[in-house]
C-alpha cells in the first residue's frame with residue numbers, strides 16, 4: 001500500500017468542536033476563581049478606577065451585592081481590600097475595630113455565610129501614608145519583626161469577623177508562622193492561611209495603587225522578590241509551607257508562569273496565582289482600542305494560568321467569566 005503524506009496527523013483530533021472538547025487537557029471553572037474586591041470607607045456610590053475599567057471601589061452595599069452575585073455564579077471566593085478614609089505612618093486603620101476592612105469582612109460574611117469563601121489581604125500598604133507594606137524603622141527601612149506582629153493581630157481580627165481565608169501579602173520573613181500561631185492561640189484553628197509566597201517587585205501592580213489610593217514612597221525591592229530569580233521563589237514557597245501555609249500563591253501570574261509551574265511541581269499544597277491589576281489593564285486597554293478580542297483574551301489568560309499549574313486563580317474577570325464566558 002502506498003502512503004502519500006504523513007501517517008501521523010495530529011490535526012485529526014482538532015477537526016470538530018466535540019473532538020477538541022474531548023481531548024482538552026485543562027479548563028477553567030468558576031469554583032476555581034476568586035474575585036478581588038475593593039471597598040472604600042464612607043463611600044456613598046461606587047467609584048470607578050480609571051486604570052481598571054469595569055472595576056470600582058465599592059460601597060458597603062454594592063460590596064455585599066457583588067459578593068452575593070459571586071456566590072450565585074459559583075465562584076470560590078472574594079478577596080477583600082479596604083480603602084480607608086485616612087492613612088497614617090503606622091497604618092492604624094488596619095487594627096481599628098471598626099476599620100473599613102474589618103467591617104467589610106463582617107458584612108460580606110453575614111451576606112454569604114458558607115456559600116462563598118471570604119478572603120482578606122493581610123497587609124499594611126492600603127493603610128500607611130508612605131505606602132509600604134509594613135512599619136518603618138527610624139532609618140526608613142521596613143521593620144520586619146514589628147510588622148509581622150501587626151499582621152498577626154490583623155489576621156486574628158479578620159478571623160473573628162468571619163474571614164475563612166487570610167492572606168498575608170507583605171513578604172515579611174516569618175509572617176506565615178506568626179499568623180498561624182496567633183490564629184491558633186485565638187482558637188481559629190480552622191482559618192485557612194493562603195500565603196502570598198512568591199511575590200515579585202512588579203511593575204504590574206501599577207493600577208492597584210490607584211485602586212487602593214496608595215502612593216508609594218520609594219519601592220518594595222527590600223521585601224518583594226527580584227524578577228530575575230526563580231530559585232529564591234522556591235525557597236520562599238518552601239519556607240511558607242514549613243510555616244503552615246495551607247495554600248501558596250505566586251504573583252503576578254503571566255510573567256511568572258515558569259515560577260508557577262515549578263512551584264506546582266514542588267509542593268503538596270494547592271497553588272494559587274494572582275492575575276494582577278496591570279495584567280487586567282493591558283488587556284482592557286488593547287480591547288478598548290479594538291486591537292484584541294477581549295473575550296478570547298480573557299479566557300486564554302485564565303486558561304494559561306491554570307495550565308501552568310494554578311489550582312486557584314485570583315482575577316478581576318472572575319465574576320464576568322463565570323456569568324458570561326464560561327460554558328459548561
Ligand code: PBG
Nearest residue numbers: 123125169204205208276277278
Ligand atoms: C498588598 C497587595 C498588592 C496587591 C495585592 N496585595 C500590592 C503590592 O504588593 O504592591 C496587588 C494586586 C494587583 O496588582 O492586582 N496589599
